[in-house]
Amino acid sequence: MEALQSLFVPTGLVALAEIGDKTQLLALLLAARFRRPWPIIWGILVATVANHFAAGAIGKWVASFFSEATLSWILAACFLAVAAWTLIPDHIDEDEEASHFKRYGPFLTTTIAFFIAEMGDKTQIATVMLAAQYPHFWLVVIGTTLGMLIANVPVVLAGHFSADKLPLTLIHRIAALCFLALAGYAAWNAATLSGWLG
Template identity: 50%
Template sequence: MEAFLVSTGVVALGEMGDKTQLLAFLLAAKFKRPLPIILGILAATLVNHTLAGSLGAWIAAQLGPDVLRWVIGVSFIAMAGWMLIPDKLEEESAGADRHRFGVFGTTLVTFFLAEMGDKTQIATVALAARYHDLIPVVAGTTLGMMLADVPAVFLGGTFAKKMPMRLVHGTAAAIFALLGVLTLLNVGKLF
């Protein structure tokens, strides 16, 4: 349960103001069809985070426990620093041919590609390596993405303007830093 809850919370906070959340705003403004956008985000996230989590599990299996602890701990601390750098999204990334792919297909492709190498994808790799439990991590990171992006689809720019992004990013950075320190100190359970 810890893997699911931590994954959900970390990714929900990490997604606030992230380029994929900005993409969700942009797609909602462009297409004005929330359901296929939300389903596209869900499908893209499930595939992307399953691949990322599988990579994390593979990395965990390849490294010894001491090396893995240091790699994960340092990765979480690096993520903490990265969380403090705001993302920007160029409009062209949502400019796929909507007639060829439709709203769902356009969302699926653009969201999947935007998530490649993104903070939340890297966090999924690290969380899967940390917890050695792929399904709860992927379920948690996917839920975290949906918690951040579904309101973005429905509320658009109004939601983004009212969120204190510095506070949200600072909180996410603090959580990543805490996870990193606890991992380096070899603290097994957070709760």
């Protein structure tokens, strides 16, 4: 059961959080510029695995410094912050991420631009927290990577696709509610471990 949660919760959360996120907008921009979907998709995969592996490793490392109860309180606060952050719409300056690297071709440009765009992004922060919460490190990294691909591959394959056609406000609210539920679960777990609930 824990193994399934370590895979499917990160997959669903990141897929939802990524819709309308700046990296999805970046995928749309790259697809429009290069019109070569498969090198872009491979670039997204490589950048995401590298970025989320590092984020997951940090999550596991940080978790080792705290008791289970303290870590649960920290996670509750962090999930609550990410829930609020999810409601803030992202935008991307067309020259901000990809223009500097365009001469490297679609694969390398995508890899570099996505890796940089994910630094400090909410999906990277979520990966840190999920790796700290769930015991199966590799399943969390695979799950968050799958979530990124679920959100971004359709955008790349349909280069004319516009995220504006989706009900972004509703999707962001659902993602925020999911993070809020995780915050509630972490707080309940922390209260139980602290002996507050009997």
